Amino acid sequence: MSHISWRSLTPAQIERAELAAITLKPRWNVWVLQTLEHNGPMRITELRKALPGLQQSTVSYIISRLKSQGLVTPTSSGTIVRYGLRDAAHGLQPVHQALANWWREHVGSDGPVARAEQVERGLGRLPMPATFAICKTFAERGPLTATDVGYHLDWPLETSSFYRRVAVLRDRGLIVPTGGRSGKAEILTLTPQGSALNEVVEPLAAWQQRRTASQPSQTASPVQTAYPSAIPYQPADLFSHLPATPRPMARPLPSGRSR
Structure with a gap:
């Protein structure tokens, strides 16, 4: 553990961590990323066999989403297309470890849960943004x-x-x-x-910074691009996107009453 304090985390780190969590949060992203990291480039059919709980159409959709996020890329050999991790998707081990540790230590389960699922459930507990x-x-x-x-x-x-x-x-x-x-x-x-979420923020922020550096062609602000494309983890989460034109909150009086 880093044992970094909330006070030592900068606003820039907080924002980067939020953006990283939004990128990874959609259901099955972590499962697919970890599978590709373990096996190397794979065909859609191979991924479906490695993740038997998913339909092939679902795997295709997840790959399309990860491709649009700049995390996977296709490689062709004749008529065979395989998908592998881009540079931006590497270096996620500290992120996965921090999220899995946080979920295991502070949420937990009655039975054994795969590490990828621990990470997914950890992300699922975090309504984004803010x-x-x-x-x-x-x-x-x-x-x-x-x-x-x-x-x-x-x-x-x-x-x-x-x-x-x-x-x-x-x-x-x-x-x-x-x-x-x-x-x-x-x-x-x-x-x-x-x-305890402070232990999750630092690795998320560090990965997002490396991811941004590996994608220099992006000219738009991350806040402008990440939120509209984010897919909520849970249907009940109604607040996964920033408004198109955010309005700051009215500053209340110190007593808690609005002006």
């Missing part, structure tokens, strides 16, 4: 009302999306009420599960 930014705010400032978190949060979320995001984080067990109130507003705090 999860890491909100956790960092709690970690640095202690228990706060949701309104006060919004006051300090440096992230482009609309007000309604922000409050829904806080509700989802609470539902996922990353934050909980302390039992105290500020006026009518509940005071919230990080759970051990949410606090």
Whole structure:
């Protein structure tokens, strides 16, 4: 473990980690990436046999998605097409290890779970965007009302999306009420599960930085390109995309009441 503190994580690292998580989060991405890393370039039919729970049409869709994300590339030999990892997809081992460790230690399961599934389930617990930014705010400032978190949060979320995001984080067990109130507003705090996410942020951010460096042809800002193409991990997650024109939250009074 890196034992890096939330306070030492920069805003740039938080943003890169969010973008990396959004890229990896769609269901089956990690399974396919780990399979290709272990076996080398494979045909679609070979991938389907290696992942027997998936239909061939599903494997084709996942490969198309990973190709559009710049993580896999086709190679042809006559009429045979195989897909292998691009440079941007290498170096994911620290990311997978951190996510698997976090899920195993803070979420867990009643039975054995494959490492790729541990990573997928870990990502599935993280509603994006703004999860890491909100956790960092709690970690640095202690228990706060949701309104006060919004006051300090440096992230482009609309007000309604922000409050829904806080509700989802609470539902996922990353934050909980302390039992105290500020006026009518509940005071919230990080759970051990949410606090431990700092160990996940650093490897995600480092991988995203290498990925960006390996794709110099991209001219658009990552924030402009990553969110619209992201596919939510769970159907109930309604907040996986930034608004096209984000509006900053109104800054509340320190008491928690809006101006």
